[in-house]
Amino acid sequence: MTKKTLLAAVIGIAALALFPLFVTNPYYVHLVETILIYAILLFGLDIVVGYTGQVSLGHAGLFGIGSYVTAVLIMHFGTPWFLAVPASIVVTALFGAILALPALRVTGPYLAMVTLAFGTIIQILINEMSFITQGPMGITLTKPSLFGRELHETEYFYMVAIFMVAALTVVHFLLKSHFGRAFEALRDSPIASDCMGVSVYRYKVYAFVISAGLAGLAGSLYAYSEQYVSPNTYNFELTILFLLAVIMGGRKTRTGSIIGAIIVVMLPSLLADIVLFRQIALAAAVLGVAGSAIALARGRTTARKVLVPLVATIGLAIWAYRIENMVDWRLTIFGLMTLFVVYYLQDGIVGFFRQLLGRRVAHTRAVDADRQTDPFEGVAIEAGSGGGDLLRAEQILMQFGGLKALNQVDLNVQRGAVHGLIGPNGSGKSTMMNVLTGIYKPTAGRVVFAGDAITGRSPSQIALGGVARTFQNVQLFGEMTATENVLVGLHHSFRSNVFDAMVKTPRLRREEAAARKRAAAILEFVGLSDLADEEARNLPYGKQRLLEIGRALGLNPRLLLLDEPAAGLTAPDIRELMAIIRKIRDHGITIILIEHHMDVVMSISDTVTVLDFGQKIAEGNPASVQADPKVIEAYLGGASEAPAPAAPAATAATAASAARN
Secondary structure (H helix, E strand, C coil), X not given: CCHHHHHHHHHHHHHHHHHHHHCCCHHHHHHHHHHHHHHHHHHHHHHHHHHCCCCCCCHHHHHHHHHHHHHHHHHHHCCCHHHHHHHXXXXXXXXXXXXXXXXXXXXXXXXXXXXHHHHHHHHHHHHHCHHHHCHHHCXXXXXXXXXXXXXXXXXXXXXXXXXXXXXHHHHHHHHCCHHHHHHHHHHHCHHHHHHCCCCHHHHHHHHHHHHHHHHHHHHHHHHHHHCXXXXXXXXXXXXXXXXXXXXXXXXXXXXXHHHHHHHHHHHHHHCCCHHHXXXXXXXXXXXXXXXXXXXXXXXXXXXXXXXXXXXXHHHHHHHHCCCCCCHHHHHHHHHHHHHHHHHHCCCHHHHHHHHHHCCCCCCCCCCCCCCCCCCCCCCCCCCCCCCCEEEEEEEEEEEECCEEEEEEEEEEEECCCEEEEECCCCCCHHHHHHHHCCCCCCCEEEEEECCEECCCCCHHHHHHCCEEECCCCCCCCCCCEHHHHHHHHCHHHCCCCHHHHHHCCHHHHHHHHHHHHHHHHHHHHCCCHHHCCCEHHHCCHHHHHHHHHHHHHCCCCCEEEEECCCCCCCHHHHHHHHHHHHXXXXXXXXXXXXCCCHHHHHHHCCEEEEEECCEEEEEECHHHHHCCHHHHHHHHCXXXXXXXXXXXXXXXXXXXXXXXX
């Protein structure tokens, strides 16, 4: 934790402690209390929406479950708060696991519809199960008791504040650990996450369960705070408000969740009081003009970018003083605010001010490479070429409807060798990669790796078994730094569980320190030490290719699959890439290389296999493959006299380059 973060935490805790002493009006104490409760829920919702990139419209239902579990336990059993609150967390977390099931199969708007249906069903069940919930009549309860005495409003405020600070701390520690990096990886590229050993299914369930548990805690505290629960409270409007709060406050930041909670609580009052609305609209216009002027003066934006938001805020202020009441305009204003946030505040209020002040997003800091740390630590050394087959693909058939992308293809890869896999575009090379790594399950045939059949295993299981890969189209985690990308590859090295991450145990700290040193060593190996703290999306294309290789090395692979790593690279980048591939081979890692640059393949491959229209047409050492008439025909489109061995390679390289262009 940095000194600035520690100072901000101390100031925040002091403000919470002093607030009821200076503001004695129970209404305002209750208002801030509600903000703290909503902040707890938004910490969890941000995990699902901000980190994993899932759109959930079911959190109002989860919030209601938490409230009703507490209310029902008190009404029927007289359960004390220290049992009712944990019960709400556990029960809601179980419902979160149920809600996660559709997230494993659907994404985007389909997931939004499923979660919306979940929230609607929960509200209907609460309303109809009157024998437990009292139906539309609701349930009345009292504030919790401590040492036989019921807490009054100020005392309960402190209780809620303690829970909020605890939730914030736990969530912050969790999201700054390897679990947080796994959640972010799911959002940026689920396929790459799976191929790095981070199970998409498992971590989506983790995200929903943790998020639901926090919603249950918030719901329980809300029931005590309001001392009354009814089905109408947990409606569709509240769901939209929660989602809007995360987006408007700023995703992937706890400060944004707190700002979002303030918006959720204050927005209904804002849209009901014309005087308050005018004051806030005027303040927003003034801040908009000042902020735009500062940003333009510092060169952080252009007049074109600030024109529409500036006109909108000024127009809103003028319009606020022209209308007489808010009743007829409430939904219109709400809709316009939502559109404005989605289009012009995509990083939320926190992101807006961060950009305005030129501040970067806080990332995991890189450490200096340690000479004693081996980038290949933990890699199993394979025998040199001729040491037996490490991988066998036997009679692989991959059929998409009537198209046979791979047709009865055999592939034998020797331990410690570099095995080239070439062929014209559309020949089935990348399809073979996807079959070998579990992304595709072959229609027929099987894949055997290190003596074990891996056909049918998930990509994460295959990756953890020792098979790493890069992608034809770069699949980096764009919003994460180079260091964080490699740390995702090192995810398997952590033995710490969720509890360790939530409380930041010594075991987690040791593992995190070791992983950062190893990540620094890997980045130094691929020549990216100077760019360790740069976000992956900002790296030059050639460096992104190298980062993909570095991330794959974090898996301690026995077999590394490189899918067109030289595509789009300049000549100096290609030379650097070839040197790295040779070093990887020299460390005993077996390599399968798909590449259109024939000079790359032929110069470093021990064996070359050629595919054409999903069938293997040639296999052997580079020289024999270059002279094979079938290979020449596949690349040039017609048979000819076999020229000198070097000529077909150059001609094939030219043909491949033309095909790419």
